[in-house]
Amino acid sequence: MNILLVEDDMELAHSVGxxxxxxGYVVQHCADGETGxxxxxxxxxxxIVLDRMLPGLDGLEFVRRLRQRGVRTPVIYLxxxxxxxxxxxxxxxxxxxxLVKPFAFAELLARxxxxxxxxxxxxxxxxxxxxxxxxxxxxERTVAxxxxxxxxxxxxxxxxxxxxxNPDRVLTRRMLLENVWGIHFDPQTSVVExxxxxxxxxxxHGFEFDVIxxxxxxxxxxxxxx
Amino acid sequence: MRxxxxxxxxxxxxxxxxxxxxxxxxxxxxxxxxxxxxxxxTAALVGxxxxxIHTIENxxxxxxxxEAIEVVNQRLGSGTYAGADLPGGYILIQxxxxxxxxxxxxxxxxxxxxxxxxVPRNRGAxxxxxxxxxxxxxxxxxxxxxxxxxxxxxxxxxxxAFAWIEGAAIVLAGMGGIFFSLRxxxxxxxxxxxxxxxISGKFNDRIPLRGSGDExxxxxxxxxxxxxxxxxxxxxxxxxxxxVAHDLRxxxxxxxxxxxxxxxKAVTTDDYAALVTQAIExxxxxxxxxxxxxxxxxxxxxxxxxxxxxLSLTELLERIYEMYRPVAEDEHQLLLHDIQKDVxxxxxxxxxxxxxxxxxxxxxxxxxxxxxxxxxxxxxxxTATAAVEDDGPxxxxxxxxxxxxxxxxxxxxxxxxxxxxxxxxxxxxANLHAAKIELADNHPGACFRLTFGHSRVA
Numbered sequence: 001m002n003i004l005l006v007e008d009d010m011e012l013a014h015s016v017g018x019x020x021x022x023x024g025y026v027v028q029h030c031a032d033g034e035t036g037x038x039x040x041x042x043x044x045x046x047x048i049v050l051d052r053m054l055p056g057l058d059g060l061e062f063v064r065r066l067r068q069r070g071v072r073t074p075v076i077y078l079x080x081x082x083x084x085x086x087x088x089x090x091x092x093x094x095x096x097x098x099l100v101k102p103f104a105f106a107e108l109l110a111r112x113x114x115x116x117x118x119x120x121x122x123x124x125x126x127x128x129x130x131x132x133x134x135x136x137x138x139x140e141r142t143v144a145x146x147x148x149x150x151x152x153x154x155x156x157x158x159x160x161x162x163x164x165x166n167p168d169r170v171l172t173r174r175m176l177l178e179n180v181w182g183i184h185f186d187p188q189t190s191v192v193e194x195x196x197x198x199x200x201x202x203x204x205h206g207f208e209f210d211v212i213x214x215x216x217x218x219x220x221x222x223x224x225x226x
Numbered sequence: 227m228r229x230x231x232x233x234x235x236x237x238x239x240x241x242x243x244x245x246x247x248x249x250x251x252x253x254x255x256x257x258x259x260x261x262x263x264x265x266x267x268t269a270a271l272v273g274x275x276x277x278x279i280h281t282i283e284n285x286x287x288x289x290x291x292x293e294a295i296e297v298v299n300q301r302l303g304s305g306t307y308a309g310a311d312l313p314g315g316y317i318l319i320q321x322x323x324x325x326x327x328x329x330x331x332x333x334x335x336x337x338x339x340x341x342x343x344x345v346p347r348n349r350g351a352x353x354x355x356x357x358x359x360x361x362x363x364x365x366x367x368x369x370x371x372x373x374x375x376x377x378x379x380x381x382x383x384x385x386x387a388f389a390w391i392e393g394a395a396i397v398l399a400g401m402g403g404i405f406f407s408l409r410x411x412x413x414x415x416x417x418x419x420x421x422x423x424x425i426s427g428k429f430n431d432r433i434p435l436r437g438s439g440d441e442x443x444x445x446x447x448x449x450x451x452x453x454x455x456x457x458x459x460x461x462x463x464x465x466x467x468x469x470v471a472h473d474l475r476x477x478x479x480x481x482x483x484x485x486x487x488x489x490x491k492a493v494t495t496d497d498y499a500a501l502v503t504q505a506i507e508x509x510x511x512x513x514x515x516x517x518x519x520x521x522x523x524x525x526x527x528x529x530x531x532x533x534x535x536x537l538s539l540t541e542l543l544e545r546i547y548e549m550y551r552p553v554a555e556d557e558h559q560l561l562l563h564d565i566q567k568d569v570x571x572x573x574x575x576x577x578x579x580x581x582x583x584x585x586x587x588x589x590x591x592x593x594x595x596x597x598x599x600x601x602x603x604x605x606x607x608x609t610a611t612a613a614v615e616d617d618g619p620x621x622x623x624x625x626x627x628x629x630x631x632x633x634x635x636x637x638x639x640x641x642x643x644x645x646x647x648x649x650x651x652x653x654x655x656a657n658l659h660a661a662k663i664e665l666a667d668n669h670p671g672a673c674f675r676l677t678f679g680h681s682r683v684a
Contacts, residue, residue, distance in 0.1 A: 083520070084524070084530065084577075085529065088533075154548065155545075155548050182576075183583075185521075185583070188591060189553045189590055189591060191550065193556075194552035194553045194556050195549075195552055
């Protein structure tokens with residue numbers, strides 16, 4: 001897996017690069033926007049990890065030009081600009097995810113893994129999602145495991161849908177908050193944990209295999225049941 | 227104060243403009259008076275001349291030339307035509323046939339009709355005379371004229387009087403202009419001096435008022451109010467800066483102690499791992515404080531107003547209810563709702579979600595199990611009221627005003643995790659939405675009530 005890392009902070013670039021290499025990624029690092037941009041246009045990367053404030057070519061402009069050229073490689077911003085408007089601007093420019101510095105590497109890794117699997121275009125509007133023995137009907141909002149219907153509340157359904165769309169990937173607490181609840185702040189209570197435990201109880205009721213694995217200190221992973 | 231500055235002031239310019247207008251008007255008035263007086267006097271003079279001509283002509287018609295000459299001589303003998311040296315009348319009758327000529331004036335050409343001429347006098351300047359000449363019969367020429375000196379004198383008197391008035395007006399306007407400019411400038415200078423002294427650091431200086439309630443006083447009051455407001459904001463800022471410095475010191479101290487402890491006491495890698503994990507937690511706590519402070523100041527800057535749109539407060543609160551219901555359940559608390567349908571307001575959904583989340587999380591975290599928490603929403607007329615109520619321990623009335631301050635924490639909750647910024651953020655978001663936020667006693671428990679005014683209710 002190839003990652004393009006465009007980051008002018010050498011220390012951070014080195015540490016992030018080493019982490020990714022340790023996970024088996026091939027990392028190409030560029031320290032400024034212009035070289036990063038030409039590299040992004042020439043080689044085929046699964047994900048671009050992009051600092052938003054860069055010498056030469058600013059991160060927003062970087063993504064805008066990239067999308068104009070038709071390069072659809074997923075982009076995740078790494079930035080110190082944590083304002084709401086900053087995030088909205090970043091995503092509107094064509095970025096796919098936004099991570100505010102400082103961050104835990106596990107958080108970045110989880111996001112890159114989800115992005116790198118994402119097809120270049122928007123996911124096709126599926127009506128049914130089937131992973132292993134779990135089936136989701138997105139129109140009827142119904143769930144069945146091994147043919148047995150499971151009653152879920154709307155927020156539990158959305159949580160499961162996000163899991164099912166990203167199986168075998170670690171999903172962090174923050175990713176769940178952002179993608180399931182649209183929340184970009186850090187709740188001071190166990191919102192995610194409470195919902196996960198209810199979803200887990202409903203899904204696993206009468207089954208041996210736990211489909212939602214807890215990854216300690218990081219998040220959760222959905223494992224497709226047989 | 228340099229004198230040229232006086233002439234550059236707005237009040238002097240206005241005075242000069244009005245003085246000029248006054249002068250132009252008075253010249254028009256002068257012209258009119260001058261013309262009317264002159265015309266009346268000239269008409270009177272011509273009337274007198276025509277009356278004399280008429281008398282002499284009548285004499286001629288009655289008894290012929292000798293009688294006419296007799297009348298002329300009578301006229302010459304009378305006061306009116308007596309002395310050629312006095313401003314008076316001039317008369318001449320001349321018969322071409324007999325060559326007789328009687329009168330006190332010589333005419334080189336026998337002009338007809340009304341005309342002016344200059345008659346030399348023995349002493350002084352020649353007299354300006356207006357008269358009428360004509361033939362009263364074949365060959366008999368008659369001229370009667372009057373000295374115009376009285377008319378000229380009247381003209382001179384009028385012009386003289388006007389000259390005085392104009393002169394006085396110019397002097398008064400100039401002096402008035404300078405007086406008002408100086409007075410105006412003194413007060414402007416007072417404002418400028420105050421501003422200058424504020425710039426140089428005396429933030430408590432204010433512009434002196436005259437107490438007359440005039441426009442400059444009103445301006446001064448407005449500026450003084452603005453200065454008071456800025457001063458309050460500056461004090462707040464100073465307070466916040468020192469709070470930030472103070473409140474960051476505590477977690478930094480914890481972090482430092484932990485690191486020092488690991489250097490001294492940790493032996494095994496497990497010891498180190500445990501201490502590093504705690505150190506990361508301390509760092510995250512610090513980062514959370516920074517993030518919250520940044521967010522509060524971003525909200526207070528008002529830049530999010532641009533992202534306001536119509537949204538359903540009903541749906542937003544229902545979503546939040548669904549989100550926190552299991553959390554409260556896990557804490558053995560009961561989250562309830564009484565949310566009116568279709569309440570829409572203008573606002574920022576993301577911020578409002580955070581605001582209500584903060585209030586609900588506060589209730590969950592600071593209340594014991596068994597507490598009931600109620601989310602309310604009701605619209606009445608053009609105001610929408612949302613509330614988060616609980617029957618927990620509540621907040622002492624004495625602390626009601628303080629809870630919205632940054633870093634303020636109730637004495638009894640100092641030991642629970644938190645940074646004291648949650649309600650400050652709530653207050654900032656409420657302010658941005660022009661919503662009134664109140665904290666009331668719920669007997670027992672606390673009730674946070676938000677009232678969205680008509681401008682925000684969509």
